Amino acid sequence: MNRDIVFATAGFVAVVAALASVPVFAGPYGVTLMIGLLGYVTLASAWSLFSGPTRYVSLATVAFFGLGAYTVAVFGESLSYPLLLVVAGLIGLGLAVVVGLATLRLAGVYFVIFTFGLAELVRQLVTWYEVNMTGTLGRYIFLPVTPEGIYWQLLALAALTFVIAWAIGRSRIGLALKVIGDDEVVASHCGIDIARVKLALFAVSSVIITLVGAIQAPRWTYVEPSIAFNPTISFLTLIMALLGGANRLYGPMLGAVPLFLLFEWLSANFPNHYSIILGLLFIAIVFVLPRGVLAFVEEHWTRLRGNDTRAGKGAAE
Amino acid sequence: MLVTALLSGLVLGGTYALVAMGLTLQYGIARIMNLAYGEVVIAAAFLAYTLFTAWGISPVAGLLIAAPAGFALGYVIYGVMMRPLVARAWDKASLEIDSILATFGLLFVIQGVLLVVFGANFTSYSYLNVAVNVLGTTLAANRLLAFVLAAVFAGGLYLLLTRTLWGTALRAVSVAPGSAPLVGIDVDRAARMAFALGGALAAAGGVVISMYQTFTATSGVVFTMKALIVVIMGGVGNILGALSAGLILGVVETFVATYLDPGLTLAATYAIFLVVLLWRPSGLFGRIAR
Numbered sequence: 001m002n003r004d005i006v007f008a009t010a011g012f013v014a015v016v017a018a019l020a021s022v023p024v025f026a027g028p029y030g031v032t033l034m035i036g037l038l039g040y041v042t043l044a045s046a047w048s049l050f051s052g053p054t055r056y057v058s059l060a061t062v063a064f065f066g067l068g069a070y071t072v073a074v075f076g077e078s079l080s081y082p083l084l085l086v087v088a089g090l091i092g093l094g095l096a097v098v099v100g101l102a103t104l105r106l107a108g109v110y111f112v113i114f115t116f117g118l119a120e121l122v123r124q125l126v127t128w129y130e131v132n133m134t135g136t137l138g139r140y141i142f143l144p145v146t147p148e149g150i151y152w153q154l155l156a157l158a159a160l161t162f163v164i165a166w167a168i169g170r171s172r173i174g175l176a177l178k179v180i181g182d183d184e185v186v187a188s189h190c191g192i193d194i195a196r197v198k199l200a201l202f203a204v205s206s207v208i209i210t211l212v213g214a215i216q217a218p219r220w221t222y223v224e225p226s227i228a229f230n231p232t233i234s235f236l237t238l239i240m241a242l243l244g245g246a247n248r249l250y251g252p253m254l255g256a257v258p259l260f261l262l263f264e265w266l267s268a269n270f271p272n273h274y275s276i277i278l279g280l281l282f283i284a285i286v287f288v289l290p291r292g293v294l295a296f297v298e299e300h301w302t303r304l305r306g307n308d309t310r311a312g313k314g315a316a317e
Numbered sequence: 318m319l320v321t322a323l324l325s326g327l328v329l330g331g332t333y334a335l336v337a338m339g340l341t342l343q344y345g346i347a348r349i350m351n352l353a354y355g356e357v358v359i360a361a362a363f364l365a366y367t368l369f370t371a372w373g374i375s376p377v378a379g380l381l382i383a384a385p386a387g388f389a390l391g392y393v394i395y396g397v398m399m400r401p402l403v404a405r406a407w408d409k410a411s412l413e414i415d416s417i418l419a420t421f422g423l424l425f426v427i428q429g430v431l432l433v434v435f436g437a438n439f440t441s442y443s444y445l446n447v448a449v450n451v452l453g454t455t456l457a458a459n460r461l462l463a464f465v466l467a468a469v470f471a472g473g474l475y476l477l478l479t480r481t482l483w484g485t486a487l488r489a490v491s492v493a494p495g496s497a498p499l500v501g502i503d504v505d506r507a508a509r510m511a512f513a514l515g516g517a518l519a520a521a522g523g524v525v526i527s528m529y530q531t532f533t534a535t536s537g538v539v540f541t542m543k544a545l546i547v548v549i550m551g552g553v554g555n556i557l558g559a560l561s562a563g564l565i566l567g568v569v570e571t572f573v574a575t576y577l578d579p580g581l582t583l584a585a586t587y588a589i590f591l592v593v594l595l596w597r598p599s600g601l602f603g604r605i606a607r
Contacts, residue, residue, distance in 0.1 A: 114590070277429075278425050
């Protein structure tokens with residue numbers, strides 16, 4: 001058991017180190033591609049952190065993502081960079097706590113509905129604030145951050161998310177989450193404080209999503225509410241996590257990598273029909289792979305093996 | 318000023334109520350949480366726009382085309398997409414999640430089609446844009462007509478559900494889907510009818526909205542959101558609840574826009590939603606169904 005952990009840790013460190021050396025040999029396009037890819041891997045993993053075990057589908061990813069990006073745009077010139085990330089994280093935490101306290105004690109469907117409109121609400125409030133208080137809508141971001149710097153920060157955040165997901169899966173709170181996901185009534189009878197566990201997870205997941213937005217913001221140079229709060233980001237995150245399987249440690253990552261590359265190709269070749277194809281693909285995933293690729297493969301693998309052993313027995317008799 | 322705000326609020330609320338009644342049927346009886354609902358509303362608005370500008374068909378006559386088309390669309394969507402989900406769901410929560418995810422995909426498909434066909438521009442047309450004097454304040458005739466149409470639809474639907482055998486069967490399914498088959502009600506058919514009827518109401522709402530508002534291919538989300546808030550405020554499956562909640566929402570929005578700031582209407586909508594959720598999650602008027 002201990003040896004397994006050592007091997008797993010060594011493998012993990014090796015993978016992260018290998019990924020960290022990518023900018024050394026990849027060109028500018030490669031780094032740009034990897035930034036987008038890592039961004040979505042982190043978003044999908046952070047999304048699954050909360051929505052996977054609790055089955056509370058959050059459609060508000062972009063509300064937090066955009067909030068992070070906007071924080072960087074607003075305070076970019078007045079705060080130092082590390083402090084900027086801290087402030088962005090705190091703002092994300094504040095919003096997550098307010099939303100969580102208001103909706104997480106209720107049935108899941110209210111949470112979905114609320115998060116569905118949250119991005120639009122935040123977008124309109126930011127627009128209102130910018131128009132009435134500052135008099136401008138768009139903002140420029142000039143920060144001395146190189147693409148490589150963004151890449152390494154995102155890699156660190158992705159690794160951190162992965163470690164958090166792994167640690168939660170092995171902790172008491174992870175066990176509590178599994179019970180909540182299976183049956184809330186049982187969970188409350190076991191003495192689990194359901195609302196508190198959900199709130200804690202939602203807060204962690206939201207802060208990570210906010211940080212992804214904050215770290216990626218300097219890539220855009222120009223930010224306005226309709227760019228920062230683009231609902232497609234929520235949609236992509238959701239579809240990636242679902243394809244891979246939100247309940248598995250590797251699931252979101254497995255979903256994010258192929259889908260991100262597919263979307264890059266689609267947006268380059270079919271810019272006008274992009275959202276139609278996306279929607280159809282999403283519906284297909286909901287129908288064919290409701291619990292993700294990993295669960296699907298495992299199920300069929302065991303069924304195949306089951307058939308094999310039965311066939312073997314038949315032959316032996 | 319006050320009377321003007323109140324009257325235009327009621328007129329706006331009439332439209333919200335009309336749009337929300339379809340969603341309350343779909344969610345209360347068919348038990349499908351349809352996130353693509355607003356997209357159907359916008360699609361009907363574009364249909365009315367095309368009929369009016371290309372062939373000169375008035376939106377009132379356009380209703381006769383749009384509502385049956387919405388009914389057919391709802392019927393087909395339920396049959397093709399929702400029925401397999403209903404069949405595989407093992408409890409209410411899993412059907413809710415599946416239907417939310419599937420209709421979330423549908424939202425992007427319909428929106429994408431609208432963007433390809435009509436582009437992303439703000440669209441509107443001028444129909445009956447004349448001033449009418451009501452109780453000493455002036456209102457646009459098209460808004461007044463929208464309110465009358467909403468009232469006619471709401472009244473018709475209420476009578477249909479409470480006075481006919483068919484409507485009684487639909488309400489029975491909404492109250493107790495497990496027991497309805499015991500008295501010879503085909504639950505699957507009732508759910509499909511309710512979903513299709515919801516589609517017809519969405520289309521009617523879209524035509525009414527197009528008469529006096531500008532809309533874009535991407536504004537469906539806001540209508541879904543407001544309809545959802547009205548449905549929850551009124552109590553899921555409760556037609557009269559949706560009607561009153563819609564009127565309240567319209568009046569509050571107009572007051573916020575008149576006395577505070579037009580940019581804060583959505584925030585006000587959300588504030589109401591939060592208060593209702595925290596104070597009475599089963600709706601202001603209780604729930605008939607669920």
